[in-house]
Amino acid sequence: MAVDQTSRVPLTPDRAAVAPDATTTGRLRSHIDGAYRVLTERPLSLYAAAFMRIGYGLLYAVVLVREFPHRHQIWGPESPWTPALARETFDQTGWFSLLTLSDSRQYFEFCYVVALLTAVLFTLGWRTRAVSVLFAIVVASFYGRNVLIGDGGDNLALLMAVYLVFTACGRRWSLDARRARRRAPVASRPAGAQPSGRWAAAGIARRFTATVLHNCAMLVIMAQMCILYGAAGLYKVQGDLWANGTALHYVLHSDLFRPWPALSDFVDDHQLMVGVASYLSVLVQVAFPFTLFSKVKYVVLAILVGMHLGIAVLLGLPVFSGVMILGDAVFLPDRFFRSVPRLWRALRARRRGPGTPALTTP
Template identity: 65%
Template sequence: METEQARTRYRGAPEPADAGTSRRVTEQIGALLTVLTERPVSLYAAAVLRIGYGLLYLVFLLREFPHRDEIWGPGSPWTPELARQLFGQTGWVSILTLSDSRVYFEVCYAAALVTSALFMLGWRTRVVSVLFAVVVASFHARAIFMTDGGDNLILLMAVYLVLTACGRRWSLDARRARRQASVEKGESTWAGSVAGELRRQPGTSRRTLTAVLHNCGMFVIAAQVCFLYGAAGLYKVQGATWGNGTALHYVLNLDLFRPWPALSLAAAEHEVLTAIACYLTVLLQVAFPFVLFGRLKYPVLTMLLGMHLGIAVLMGLPLFSGAMIIADAVFVPDRFYRSLGQLWRRTGRWTHAREAEAPPQGEPALVPPQAVPASR
């Protein structure tokens, strides 16, 4: 009787604050685990990264095609033997140093071009993403002292993209999956349903593993970009030239980073604007990791886009600028990319409709009415 009365007495008593806090924390952890394991996030952003880095590296290899032997081939000043000696110290490996034959090098270069193109198009992305990472790592390790540094970020992103499901959107794999799904939907039979039941459990485990790897890969990519901007901003803060606003003035007067000297000199003449650009660069890079969870990130991303375009034009570093611009795409939500896709489809339908309404070539657009002769 006393126990029942005690239960009735304390049933309506307020819950302790610690219990409520722990329950909220448990619910938040459960929601986070659900998002992490149930479905891949930012699939469109992953597709943009795949297309961007595949296209960028393909253009890079095509751009350096006339100079391929001097940079990566047997005729390079950094010979394969020197590269192998460096690998013994750093632990790097490269498929380009397996043979000193020129024919072997040409075959590897052609395979790298094909792999970059297939990765960009999203054909058999699971396998091709691994091949793309091997290609980027091999070319990076072969001539580590002869590039502009932009391939460092491309190498990291190529490795991270192996973990992601970057072929789920805007790819040949996605197109093939849609066609296969429509065929299986039309051929739904009893035998097919039984086979589907047998495959359901392994398929569920596979989807969970894919979602976990993809979400962790996208998180690592985002964290890498944040660390990159934050470290760059903090290093700039320690420099005296960035503190007094003269860093860009000196950069614009370096012959090594002046592809168009007249343009660089014209920009360096505006001392106040270059000083403002110095302080704004440091502010954007330091503040970037702290504005990702609000609407302020969109103007910051826009200004960073302008900064990278300026670096590409004024300093002649298009590979580095392109790699950074593509990396920033990971912070753009999928609804933006979906709206772009819908706009593209509406534009295509409008164009087809206009072409269908257009008159045949050589015929007048409007036939004037014929006058009926008056009866007499």
């Protein structure tokens, strides 16, 4: 009886070439399946999204309150950039603003109150799905009403407001999350009482869509921050002032960015520190996109946060710095945000001392 010896025949060059291709195809398919599961199984970075929601909502509410005495000169009918000029610009750019629908002072006051209320509700996370849309419309309307007073921070705040519409930013640290926890016992009714048929399929499709939109929006926010930092760093590399480390010296002496002249002069007196800060800012901005998949990312984030705090104090740009720092939070894992309350409680317990009993409820 003949025996099939094909399994014992050594691989020929043609056969050997098939194995790596099959392995490569399998690895590629495995990577694609893994990416699909990451995007569809569960929403990621919910605490980071909630932190950004609270930060941007609170920051915009503070801006509206801060500029309340000057609201008519900035966005209202008394602005040098009149509603007619704004509408003429919209015809060319395709932009829009709810504030230009009427020149009435009463209408502007109504819009201002609605904007402030929307920012507060967005911060608190009340009906976040609907309120996030209103918040994006508010930010776009105030941004488009007077394009002459905006800066890079306003541009990024507008983009973030739009991106957050597609995220599940109301599932943590919000009134919506509190209401969901209260309804949890109702959701745990017997299996026979659960919806079935088309309602069950609709619920599954809704959760799947919300998860995919949230994860994709968070990835877009990450890409936006990487592009921003990378482009800023590469733009600085082309400048002679950044190349020789004197750019910050001239910035500190600009009359437009000297809220504390004595402090600016004190910092500028330390020339070595100014030079190091100039080179370091360029280095971390260019290198940031390449550090995302390593622990070096946290060191770079700490340096960037320190840089933005310095910009806020030395250059008088707190809103811009706040917008940037809040955008950086998208790269922090959820375990970081969950650990902050525990660290705070531990710090309070340490300050209270071992001999002081903690207040407990009987």
